Every structure is written in C-alpha cells, then in structure tokens.
Amino acid sequence: MTAPVADRPPYGRLIEDDRVHGSLYTDERVFADELERIWYRTWVYVGHESEIPEPGDYVVKSIGPQSIIMSRDRQGVVHLLLNRCSHRANQICESARGNTGALRCQYHGWTFGTDGSLLGYPFRQGYGPDTPKSGLGLGRVTRSDSYRGFVFGSFAAEGPTLLEHLGAAREALDRVARLSPVGRVELTAGWLQHEVRANWKMLVENETDGYHPQFVHSSIFEVGESHVAEVYSEKSAATARDLGDGHTEHDLRPQFRRHDVPLGWFGTTEDRLPDYCRSMRAAYGDGTAREILVDGSPHIMIFPNLFIAEIQLFSIQPLAVDRTVQHVTPLQFAEAPDLNRRLLHQVSGSVGPAGFLLADDSEMYERNQRGVAALRPEWLVLRRGLNRERIDDDGHLAGAATDETTQRGIWRHIRTLLTEEESA
C-alpha cells in the first residue's frame, strides 16, 4: 500500500517555510499520501457524544472518505465502527442517524449490535459449525477517545494520545464548554453540508486566515452591527497564533477585551439574553461570568478537520484531491435555551442556504482551486507577517490579526507528517 519513498513527491522541497508549491493542491499522489499519513494516522474529529445521548443511538460520520458509524451501545459505551458489512462489504447504514437494537445489512440480512459485534446471519445451516461469529464483527477505528464530549478517532495503533495530539488546542475546547452554565456542549441542532470543488487544505488554511475577511466578507460586515470588521483589520488587537501540531487559532480575545462588552463577540448585549446571563452568573460568579461573556467563544482550527468559529462548528471532510465537504452545525449549550435559539438564527444567517458567510468563502475556495491549476507561477506566497512574528508568553509563534503565521504553522506540520520516516 505504501509507495516506495523514491516515488513520493519531494515534500521537503515543495513545502518551504514561506511558500508552497501549487501541485500540493492538485496532485492525486499527494492526496493519496495525505490519506495515508494524515487522515488515516493522526487523530481526526468524528462527532460529539451529545449526538448519541441514548443507548442504541447512532449517527453516520466520516474520517476523510471513510464512512464511520458513531454509536452508543446498550451499556452506554461509544464506538467508532466502519460502515461496511463484514460479509461482502455492503454499506450498512444509509440513514444519517437513528436508534436501534441492531444494525441490519440490507444485502443478505446479517445483523450487528451497536457495539459492532455480529449478532447473527440468516439461514445459519449454510455456515456449518465452524464459522465463529466472534471474528466477524464490523471493522472499527483503531483508537477512539473523547475530550469534553468531542469524539476523535485514529487508525494508528500507536502514536500520541488524544490529549497529546490536542496539546495547546485543548484549552479552546474548555473555553467552548464553559459558555454553558453547566459546562456542556450539545450538538443537537442538526447539520448542513456544503460541498466544494477544492482541495481540503484550502479550507483549513482559510479558517484562521485573518487577511481575507475585509474583502471576502464585506457584505456581511455592512449589514451586521458588530465590531467584526475591526477584528480583521491592521488596527486589530487579535492575534494569529500557531499552537503547534498543525493547530492554529485566531485569538480574538484581546480585541473583545478592548471593547469590554459582555456578549460583544456575539454581536449582542446582556439585556437581549437575560436568562442566559443570569444562569452564567449563578454558575460562575459575577467576575468569572463577565470574563467568559467578554472573551466569548474561540476561533480555532484543530488539525486536520475540526473548526470552531465562535458560533458554529465545522467538520472538514476531504473526498478527493479537488472535492471537500464542510459539515456545519450551530454550537448549542446545555441549560442555555435563549442563547441556543439566537445561535441557531445567527448560524442560518451565516452558513444556511441563503447565508452570507460560507457562500463567500466557498466561492473563494473554488476560484483558488481553478487558479492553482494554472502552470505559472507554480508557488503560493506565505510571507505575510514574517517580519513581525514573535514568541508569545506561552511559547507559541504569534502574529498580527492579518498575518500568515497560521498558514505557515499548518504547512510546517503537514511537511513533518508527509516526510516522517516510515518507522515513526
């Protein structure tokens, strides 16, 4: 399965510190290497435990092109199973979600428990006594683990633990959770899917790109009454940060603290969400609740596919070198019904079918993909902010709001993963 090293594109030369080669977005061989060395090796975000609250619940998710069933068995344990019958490989789950005592394959009727074990097959005499059921369960993702209900899977038997993988990005998941008075995220609003004709890395790079919003999103800034446009300007106090291991964030807190308005990050004020603010103060105390409400929700890209953008959560799914799906849902929080309602409305305005935000980004992804197919000038330039990068108090590389510190961080990690020795 692994291509001899000599046949691999020379990643060390195609990914430089301040520019990357266009073929990295268009070459099928690169995509194959990425599946093997990134998507089928590192930890990938799959789903959230709140999507399957009851025993027998399941949802169909993905790791790259692999269809994954995330299920909760009768004992309440979460499993990541491959959506492929162990008989002759029919796809088991067609519906996106459900609750069941057993998953039944439509082709010849084999049935499986929600823990993936084979329960039975029709006309058993045909198998005789020497066909054990035990080795014929559904395939499973080699390792799975969760943090604050966010479930990740990895096809590598060994390697960093989930917490090691999350590293400095873990704190952002804490920051999301504490927006709930009881500290719990609930992804219960349903999902939209947007498919784009573009390479997945264009999306990942764009998620923490603070340079484009003034141009690409000017229409939404004009109709909105928030301070968002300032966040993405040269005067912004926001920070583009490389958190290491491919994780990047656009830390908007310095800018929101400058304004010091609770819920300013959400474009609203406390009097519009009185119940929520009351519950937050009761849960955390006045001082901490105020801090949380001023700082708001993070803007973080957890490599390779989990993007939390203040009010919504995206999961990025590459299907081919030039085809990517963005699955998106509004963030929802336990014990915060009035906040949740408002989140839902805002998210339909940003990424819904007639939304202002994602459509603009998607247009850019597709134009980018068409542009990068042109033969010259071969390279993409990632130099912005090199002259003013610094190491912050936590030891991370940090740049100004509109700098390409984040893109350079993403590519450094991709280069490491694509050039690692086989034994690593």
Ligand code: FES
């Ligand atoms: S392929 Fe599933 S039962 Fe035959």
Ligand SMILES: [Fe+2]
């Ligand atoms: Fe954007």
